[in-house]
Amino acid sequence: MKARYSGNDAATQQEFTKVQELIYELRVDQVMTTPVITLSPESPMNEAKELMRFHRVSGLPIANDGAIRGILSIEDVIRWLERGGGESPAADWMTRKVQTVKGDEAAVQAIAKFGRYKVGRLPVVDRTGAMIGIVTSGDIIGRALRVLDARYREEETRRGSARCTLDELVGEGSAFVLRYEVAPKDFQHAGYAATRVKRVLDGLGMDRKIVRRAGIAAYEAEMNLSIHTDNGGVLLAEIAPEAVVIEATDEGPGIVDVSQALTAGFSSAPDWIRELGFGAGMGLNNMKNAADRFDIESEPGKGTTVRIQIDLNAGRGAQ
């Protein structure tokens, strides 16, 4: 049997590196829990036990006026219970030597201290020594996972919008062409080709204004093929590193007076088509306005070709 390798190890290693970066990047005061539940040294152990149970915490700082006097952990409570659990102040059972971590230190400092002092939680203090929160390893892991999740989503979105550049894809001086056949009077599918063209341009990460202009031009050209032709036509979108060209070709009936057809508001669409919201007499105008270079050729009885060129490097932004 042949050995097979599936490449998950690299991905896992990469994630580890990201987590390591994060624990250096995240500050303790960004991950700590605040406010802190505290008890005074005089508080009875029974109260400490109930407080831990109620808040589901495994340790409590013991403080006087914001100054840390000690820390009482669940192990201390167990010790007290084993000795009979009698009335006794927290001060008699707490650990007096308390390790703390500063709020503006990196989370990695807290992690190092969890290991070094074998503790599960560390009170967080500011530079004056006043307690401002408490941090557990769970806090750091939870926060790191949320940050990683958010970044992962961001990256996915970015990847989705620009997989590669056009130059990489087709090579310099080359182009690729999308070709769609547009059926006559088929308004159920009309708009399909333009939507596809837009999606491809979006996928290439093209400037949104360019995508919009190309989308408008393709849509109007597609609509004209659908509304006005006898047998439909062909819509081409030629995508090259220097320009996007939309071209619509049909075999008739052709336009009798091209300059009249170019007048805004002039329409030869029948009433039933106008009722659908088409035939506003804006189609050719919209194409012309979207184009850096607009050409139309028509001959009655032969057909029409409309060509819309949108330059990618001309720096003419949007409409």
Added chain:
Amino acid sequence: MITVGDVVEKLAAKVLAGEQQLDRHVTGGYVGDLLSCVMAGASAGDLWITVQGHPNVVAVASLVGLSGIVVSEGARVDPVTLEKAKLEGIPILSSPRRSFTLIAALVALGVKAAD
């Protein structure tokens, strides 16, 4: 900024498609029933009020990048339109109110005109 979902709630509109996209922000509005005018005039993020309910409104909304469509005056929406809207992820709302009334309500909600 208000979302399509806020519009549904405040205008008591019915959601016909795009339930998953109701969190989209409504950055402006456009009103019109001539598709070429919408293509030329509407901006990405606009909520579009129209009486047109045929499938092509979805293509227009998708190409312009509209936040959603409100079909006003109780106009009929073609079932194919709703299927396409689901595919393209375009919210389609329906309201029996007149377009003008809906515009007034949207302006009162804080939706700004582009010009």
